[in-house]
Amino acid sequence: MFEGHDPYLVALSVVIAILGGYTGFGLAARIRGTPGVSHRVLLAGAAGFLAVGIWTMHFIGMLAAPIPADTVYLVLPTIISFLICALVVGISLFFVSIGEPSLRRVISSAILLGVGIASMHYVGMHGLSGNFTMEHDDSMVLLSVLVAIVAAYGGLRAFLARQDGIRLIASSIAFGVAVSGMHYTAMFGGHFVPLSGEGHHHGVSGLAASQQILSIVVAVLCFVIAAGFLLSLVPEPRRRGARDSAGETGALAPETDAAAVDVVSPQRDHAGPAAPRIVSAPLGGLGQPQRPAPVARLPLEGADGTHFIDTANVRSVRADAHYTRVHDGTRERMCPWSISEAEAQLDPSLFVRVHRSHIVAIPHVSFVRKEGDGAVIELDGPSPHRVPVSRAKIAELKARLGLARPHA
Structure with missing residues (x-):
């Protein structure tokens, strides 16, 4: 037939x-x-x-x-x-x-x-x-x-x-x-x-x-x-353009001035009820803001409620509108924090923002390669995945990976 x-x-x-x-x-x-x-x-x-x-x-x-x-x-x-x-x-x-x-x-x-x-x-x-x-x-x-x-x-x-x-x-x-x-x-x-028969019709x-x-x-x-x-x-409308611009500026700025990174703006208030408030405190007589203690776990939203994941199991964090997606080496799940909120909450000695939309865990980086004007890195896990690196972040990433000396 x-x-x-x-x-x-x-x-x-x-x-x-x-x-x-x-x-x-x-x-x-x-x-x-x-x-x-x-x-x-x-x-x-x-x-x-x-x-x-x-x-x-x-x-x-x-x-x-x-x-x-x-x-x-x-x-x-x-x-x-x-x-x-x-x-x-x-x-x-x-x-x-x-x-x-x-x-x-x-x-x-x-x-x-x-x-x-x-x-x-x-x-x-x-x-x-x-x-x-x-x-x-x-x-x-x-x-x-x-x-x-x-x-x-x-x-x-x-x-x-x-x-x-x-x-x-x-x-x-x-x-x-x-x-x-x-x-x-x-x-x-x-x-x-x-059907058999000329006159036989179904x-x-x-x-x-x-x-x-x-x-x-x-x-x-x-x-x-x-x-x-x-x-x-059709791409989704980019809401909260001011916040996105601020996030991009934070991603491209050098992080040698820790105080500049630690400043928390009111734009993070939209992160949701699960996101704790960040309060900066002065450092002695220096008058500089101090980063709060890094969180040990990240909240993840599921259909049955809120789960938590240890930061040691986090491979990368990816911006998704005014939320983020956290990859644990197997799959991505939704986090109610913004990308800027996640950057402020995670331990800067273990995590680095390599792109305006991506944060990666340095201990889990298993591969890095130059690609175009930027680079791409791979994070380990049962399901390895790759993350782009912006051109402005390549030097810092190499320094964090021990591939180059950081600039004075």
């Missing part, structure tokens, strides 16, 4: 699956940093775009297939197939977005999602009605379910990974190709068998839609997915 597919519609179905995956996982990657109502809105949006992408890809693939000309689509099974897809996607994302997802939970969610995607496909196939019946090869059915589970696992791993452009694009492409592979694997194992029971109507619905959903994809490319 795979022969005779329209190659342009096949290519479109793969592209739509990729765009839906990019938009959905792009929203899902922001869930952990947005508590409350925004968390639920992002979860619903991510599940919606992923479900629409998977469902639309399926029916574009159906339009591409050489199905009998008199085929109509029963509305009820078609709607149920979408609801199944949306439900299992939402449940899977919910399970991996609460608490700390273990490998067992991720695998269980992937199995649920994969079986749900396969169920959506076969329920949708059941919605085809005409003078034929559908037969499926058992081996191809099992293979299509396996492909769907693998696709779901890869997608959920992408959701749990750090959100950056290249990895998100690569994960979306892999997800789109895998979901499309599941569909066309199942189609390869399906066969239209004409009656249509229930509300049905023609291929023309389905084409219009699919076209509208393609527009929705494309619009969501384009909106996801």
